[in-house]
Amino acid sequence: MAAASSPLIPTQTDDPVALKAWIKAEALALGFADCVIAKPDAQAELARLEEYLKRGYQADMHFLGENLEKRANPALLVPGTKSIICVRMDYLVETPKPRHVPDAPNQGIIARYARGRDYHKTMRGRLKTLSQRIRERVGEFESRPFADSAPIFEKSLAENAGMGWTGKHTLLIHKKSGSFFVLGELFTSLDLPFDQPTSKHCGSCSACLDICPTQAIVEPYMLDASKCIAYLTIEYKGIIPENLRRPIGNRIFGCDDCQLICPWNSFAKLTPIEDFQPRHGLDRLTLLDFWQWDEATFLSHTEGSPLRRTGYQSFMRNVAIGLGNAPFNLDIIKQLQAKREQHDEIVQVHIDWALEQQQLKQV
Structure with a gap:
């Protein structure tokens, strides 16, 4: 007689609260720093994006003005989506000094997230593994992983499910982990209880606005990409305006200044994920x-x-x-x-x- 396999628990009869807790535990075991369950609804973010586009702050990233309906309603992107598993991966490999931007003018500065392996591949791979583990427990269900790879309001979805709040620099901040992390999503057909948003804690602080070398954060929660060093050094392929060249300094791929100065990053966590370790000396050349x-x-x-x-x-x-x-x-x-x-x-x-x-x- 063949050995009995572990019985599958049908999705429809599995206790949703217990399943949600189990999924979160599995996500943490896979190296994700956090996991929340989001409602597939980002309608509230649409007005902010439309204002952003109206001001022209997207520069030549014209794709931001496309697929607005799918951005607002994730079920249009992946039909049958009932819940979205949002995860984050911390990427710091060493703790920076609190509220300190290093001065090393002869060094080529690369943003910390980009010094190792491409996180998109790492994120998608682990999300696929998480999906398979869930499938082994509940049976077949529809799922699709994303890592900054589709028209998704990923920050808004994670924020609405309590992973943190949007800081004045427009990045997500977690009260106990700062902002040095990247996001990923697993769209699913599972009926799971949604997590609730948390409170905001930027208060009167304006450190990120004040430190931005090019003054790209034109007002709290609003970033002009055409001035942002991350956009200029990564996305933009043309001649960089002369008035922005000096402020760019020695940042040759991205910029971490608004995160380094943020007081919440005194709580930033180090990553356990080997893929974020610098390769080819990218942290010191x-x-x-x-x-x-x-x-x-x-x-x-x-x-x-x-x-x-x-x-x-x-x-x-x-x-x-x-x-x-x-x-x-x-x-x-x-x-x-x-x-x-x-x-x-x-x-x-x-x-x-x-x-x-x-x-x-x-x-």
């Missing part, structure tokens, strides 16, 4: 180190990395700006001149600017 990369090196060192999103030429454009902002160094001038013709016209514009900036600093 100098601007001149990065400037030596040819396209083959870029492709090799960014395989499976968020840095691939910029493309080689845009990445070198960012490094050139950093070199222009670095303290005067004759070697910087020589290296910029030596490699100028190896890059496209857009990068050359920024190389010429960087050379001018270096020469202005020469005593």
Whole structure:
């Protein structure tokens, strides 16, 4: 006689409260830092996005104005969705000093989430595993994982289910964990009890608005992407406006300043997930180190990395700006001149600017 397998508990008869508690425990066991159950309804966020689009703060990210109905009603994106399992993954590998933005002008600064493996793949993989574990318990059900990969108000869904509140910098903040985390969702056909929103705790603090190098946070809870260093160094492929180049400093992929200064990040947790550990020295290379990369090196060192999103030429454009902002160094001038013709016209514009900036600093 074959060994009996563990009996499946039909979704319809499983105690929803017990199932919800079990799903949360499984999520934590998979390395997620938190798990909440959200109602598939984001209608309340639609008016804010429409105002954002009306002001033109989306820059050339035109996709933000598409699929608004699906963003507001997740069941239109995935028919049959009854509940959304929202999770987060912390990504810090070392604790930053509270309310402190490091000053290392010769280093190429890459946002902390992007120094290791691309979290989108890690997130989706673990969500698929969570879905399979649920299926082993309850039987067949419909599910679909997302990690910043579809028209979803993921922050709003997580906030409405109590994972935190939207800070004045527009990022989600958790009272006991800060904001150094990324989000993911598992859309499901399960009938699960929804979690409730928490209270907001930014108060009168304006640290993130005050610290933003380009003043991209134009008012509390409203960000102008066309000024944001994360947008300029990652999404934007053109010539960066000259008035924004100095404020960019040596940030060559993203920016953490508004998070580093936030007092709630004194509670930020370190990640247990190995994929977030820096690779190829991305947490310590100098601007001149990065400037030596040819396209083959870029492709090799960014395989499976968020840095691939910029493309080689845009990445070198960012490094050139950093070199222009670095303290005067004759070697910087020589290296910029030596490699100028190896890059496209857009990068050359920024190389010429960087050379001018270096020469202005020469005593």
